[in-house]
Amino acid sequence: MADHTKTEQPVHRNEALHRKIAIKEERKYHNVSFIMMILLTLIAFYAIWSDKVSSSFAILFILVLAVIQVFFQLYIWMHLSHKGHDFPLWGMISGILIAAITVAGIAGLIWTS
């Protein structure tokens, strides 16, 4: 029994340490993404507001920024990469796939012909 507790305790302490590091890591991600998201929003506003960026480019540009924002939102803030998010992920991927086929299909068949 004594042996048992001796071997068990360091493992336990190790785990706690790992968790602490993980939380610290996550906080770092949160901070970085928070600042990044504010920056991206400012850039988007600037792209539209400024006359130096042509509006046709600006529209595409802010759409790209929006996609990046979505990834920040889903992965950093909604923890999509964590365990137990398989079904939401599956649901979203299949939903996006079907929406993409639909939009591409209609757009391709109606506005090109």
Place this chain on the structure above:
Amino acid sequence: MSTLASHSKKSGLMDWLTTVDHKKIGILYLVAGGLFFIIGGIEAMFMRIQLFKPENDFVSADMFNQLLTMHGTTMIFFAAMPLIFAFMNAVVPLQIGARDVAFPFVNALGFWLFFFGGVMLNASWLLGGAPDAGWTGYAPLSTTSLGSGVDFYVLGLQISGAGTLIGGINFLVTIINMRAPGMSFMRMPLFTWTSFVTSGLILFAFPPLTIGLFMLMFERVFDANFFNPDNGGNILIWEHIFWIFGHPEVYILILPSFGAISEVVSTFSKKRLFGYSAMVFATVLIGFLGFMVWVHHMFTAGLGPIANSIFAVATMAIAVPTGVKIFNWLFTMWGGKIVFSTAMLWAVGFIPTFVMGGVTGVMLAIPSADYQFHDSYFVVAHFHYVIVGGVVLGLFAGLYYWYPRMFNRVLNETLGKIHFWTFFIGFHLTFFPQHFLGLMGMPRRVFTYLSGQDLDDLNLISTVGALLMAVGTIVLFINVIISTSKKYAPSEDPWNGRTLEWAIPFPTPEYNFAQTPLVRGLDPFWLEKMAGNKKMTPAEPVGDIHMPNGSILPLFMSIGLFVAAFGAIYKSILVGVIGLAITFLCMFLRSVIDDHGYHIHKKEVEEDMKEGRS
């Protein structure tokens, strides 16, 4: 059910209006779906009477347009859909070892929204004429249709569509989260699997319908120009949106029928389902492919040879997973100890009938040939072979199979067999000649035809077949009425079942499982029987069981939308506001009133178990 009353029991009608129990909601769906099935059937009979001889004047051309529109819309949205939800409600929670669905309140709301949507649509008969633009509601026919018929179509479908979407989400969450210990995904019975995939299809297919109907409503009410070419719109947009919904919709209907057939074939062959994992894979693949074939409804719209070819190939690809299923059912029966009960008869009748519908489906998927078939009776024959020969035959198999579980009565087998033979022969008599009528050039949706074109005899045969189908349906209703007699109370486990829903005594206790069962493999109840056990091994000790309280709010929420829809049709802001106010008030009440449900105490459960009631 219990002598110790831990909560106030509601009586009769109030109990049904406020219920959130999945078993009772299943019965409500079945009764309401059966009612609309009769209404749709009567409409079909009127059409067949009109067409039994050339130049008949039983109904006018305008009335015929209303009949065909209402027959299609009613049968798809208000008969087939609720009947599928009836079995999903009655069976899925039991098959996965759950005490209820994930959101019982929302389940009730889904039912009432569907029901009032159906009442809304059918109210149009009494209020100046039913919709007459076909169940597909193609623009500009639907946007320019006079009267308010199409408005009833739009709003009725909008309300019931919300209910269906709610139901689909509910079953997705239920199946993902509420499976009993040991019930992994690859141990789920095939009916649960098909219900799962169907719910996923509902989740993705109904939003396009909602948007399409909104656009149509805006065209009609506010003169929007989505589908108006004069102002830069495009009528094809409606066709695309409708079929992006419409094609997955037919798979939404057929998949649960496939599931029911799988359960019935396996049970009455006394064998486990052949190729279970292939069946699951085929189900998922059909669901996935169902979203990329919608253009095959529009081959003649002029989208060009490239678009037509791509969608033709995608359509033919669906024949592969469907063929896998057909062969697996045949192999399940091969070498099995087959019992030809009524449910099994329906399942066996289903297989060749559905294959015939599938074969004409592949024929229609060839664009060059489709230019010949399009909008002819060949198409009518095809989709009746897959929807009646597929969905309805599967539903009848499910009805005879699960009736004891739902109503604590068995249906009479002799009457059941009469029902099967009259309906089955009547069905083929009605629709087989229609293939040839189509090939001979009879267009669909016409109210009459001239004599001397060789169309007379086949149309007469078709009408006689329809009468035979009506006789079969009447026999079913006689059977249902007779079954209320105590004589038909089922013995324990009437079919020697394999899945969890048969591991519970009759009638099903309110809480389904006194103890959540432990699942040790596919066909869990059969495994326990083979191991010499009479009951499932429990996965938990007996304890208090938490139950949700009933609520009248879902009913009133739906009534609110029903009233508001009348405001929208008759352009009365007051009525619209009153209706929406009722709905929002109910939503507000639901949000602020805490309802924690109640507990059935351990003592009552133990007492039930001692007396063999659970």
